[in-house]
Amino acid sequence: MIKELDVIPSEVKDTSRRPEWLRVKLPTGRTFREVADIIRDHKLNTVCGEARCPNMGECWGNGTATFMILGDVCTRSCGFCAIKTGRPVQGLDWDEPNRVANAAKLMNLKHVVITSVNRDERKDGGAPIFAETLKRLREEIEGVTIEVLIPDFRGVWEALQIVIDAKPEVLNHNLETVPSLYRIVRPQAKYHRSLELLRRCKDQGLRTKTGIMVGLGETKEEVYQLMDDVVKAGVDVLTIGQYMQPTKMHLPVKEWVHPDVFAEYKRIGEAKGIDHVESGPLVRSSYHAERHL
Ligand code: SF4
Numbered sequence: 001m002i003k004e005l006d007v008i009p010s011e012v013k014d015t016s017r018r019p020e021w022l023r024v025k026l027p028t029g030r031t032f033r034e035v036a037d038i039i040r041d042h043k044l045n046t047v048c049g050e051a052r053c054p055n056m057g058e059c060w061g062n063g064t065a066t067f068m069i070l071g072d073v074c075t076r077s078c079g080f081c082a083i084k085t086g087r088p089v090q091g092l093d094w095d096e097p098n099r100v101a102n103a104a105k106l107m108n109l110k111h112v113v114i115t116s117v118n119r120d121e122r123k124d125g126g127a128p129i130f131a132e133t134l135k136r137l138r139e140e141i142e143g144v145t146i147e148v149l150i151p152d153f154r155g156v157w158e159a160l161q162i163v164i165d166a167k168p169e170v171l172n173h174n175l176e177t178v179p180s181l182y183r184i185v186r187p188q189a190k191y192h193r194s195l196e197l198l199r200r201c202k203d204q205g206l207r208t209k210t211g212i213m214v215g216l217g218e219t220k221e222e223v224y225q226l227m228d229d230v231v232k233a234g235v236d237v238l239t240i241g242q243y244m245q246p247t248k249m250h251l252p253v254k255e256w257v258h259p260d261v262f263a264e265y266k267r268i269g270e271a272k273g274i275d276h277v278e279s280g281p282l283v284r285s286s287y288h289a290e291r292h293l
Contacts, residue, residue, distance in 0.1 A: 015253045021281050022242065022256070027057040035060040038106050042099040045072045047115050047149075047286070050083045052246045055287055066113040066149070066286040067100050069133060070126040074117035076188045080176070080213065082246035087121060092129050101136035104144070111290040112137055115149035120188070125153040127162035134166040145169040147209070147289050155193045157200065164204050170237070170292055171201045172209040174285055175230075178222035184251060185216060195233045202234035209292055211239035211285035214265075217254040227269050236275040237292045240265050241283035257281065 039046055045068040048056050059065060068083075071093070077085040104112045114133055119126040130148055137144050147170035153159040164171070179191035194210075202208050210230060214223065223240075230238055240262060245253050262279040269277035276292060 015256060018244075019256045021259055022054070022244070024054045024282065025057045027060060029061050031063050032057065032060045035063060035065055035107060038103050039065065042103040044096075044099055044103055045069075047083075052082050053284055054244065055282055055284060059287070063107055064109065064113075065107070066115055066289075067103070067133075068115050068117065069096055069100065069129055070116040070119050072117065075120040076118045076186075078176070078187070078189075079185050079251040080216070080243060080246075082250065083117060088117075088119065092122075092126060094129070094132070096129060097133040097136040100133050101140040104137060105140045109141070110143065111145045111147070111293070112141075113147045113149065113286045113289045115286070116151060118151045118188075120154055123156060123159070124162065125151060125156060125159045127153065127159040130163045131166040134168060145290075145293055147172055147286070147292070149174065149285055152189060152194055152197055155190075155196075160197060160200065164201060164206065167206075169207065170209055170289070171198075171206040172211070172237075172285060173197050173201075174211040175226065177212055177216055178218040178226050180222060181216055181218060195229055198230075198235050199233040202236075207237075207293070208233075208235045209237035209239070209285070210235050211241070211283075213241055213243035214257050214262075215243040215253050215255045216251060220261075223265065224268065224272075227272050227274065230269075231273045238269055238274050238277045238279075239283050239285045239287070240269075240277065240279040241285075241287070242281040 046065045047068045048065050071088050073086045073088045074083045134146055137146055146168045148168040149172040150163055175194050177185045182191055198208050198210055242257055259281055266277040266279040
């Protein structure tokens with residue numbers, strides 16, 4: 001029987017100061033600067049910068065980044081996310097896939113992670129740009145493997161099918177949090193719609209992945225229930241990381257979850273049947289993504 005958490009001294013409830021396990025090195029170094037130059041020169045966006053990811057020093061210092069396509073304005077207003085919200089003024093940028101492919105080649109990437117903003121003003125949600133980006137990356141980099149971290153396309157399954165048909169090696173779609181918190185964390189999303197998206201991708205043979213943040217006020221029981229739902233949807237990889245408030249305008253951190261609890265989440269998730277659970281305070285859905293192939 002799986003033993004669920006009952007004895008671990010779990011969370012730090014005083015959230016006014018970050019605990020020492022969340023302190024990270026400041027981004028510096030030659031490789032970091034080279035990555036920054038390539039991104040700027042190709043007029044690209046990364047979720048690393050836009051979402052103020054704490055791992056930029058490590059990832060960019062190792063020469064990797066997660067490209068964010070479809071512009072830098074998101075049509076949604078999630079309570080945790082620092083990306084600009086609004087109605088994008090531009091249509092699709094058909095040169096963006098070329099720039100992503102060229103930048104990835106210059107960065108010498110063998111595994112590329114592509115995500116995007118939501119483009120809910122469009123029926124296709126921008127899915128054709130995902131497909132074109134995969135095509136251009138494969139033309140440019142022999143043997144490249146690609147993970148896409150996609151929006152829910154408002155449940156327009158024809159748009160999702162465009163991405164599925166492009167056959168990414170990993171299809172990632174984040175649940176972000178437990179269903180009871182959707183109203184404040186992801187007000188325009190639906191928990192069961194996201195699960196259905198993951199199930200549809202699995203049914204068509206893709207390797208699937210999802211991620212959540214903890215420390216937003218969820219209970220452990222809710223995390224275990226989510227794991228059960230993830231298993232039922234056939235998801236192969238689950239990432240779990242600590243939520244960090246990007247600005248004072250965003251949802252407050254409710255708990256600093258202890259590293260021992262993250263270790264327990266990994267043990268329990270894998271015991272429940274998830275192939276791989278990456279769980280730790282600094283884990284983000286694209287962190288060490290090459291390990292999730
Ligand atoms: S974890 Fe992901 S978003 Fe954060 S810096 Fe690394 S690649 Fe970028």
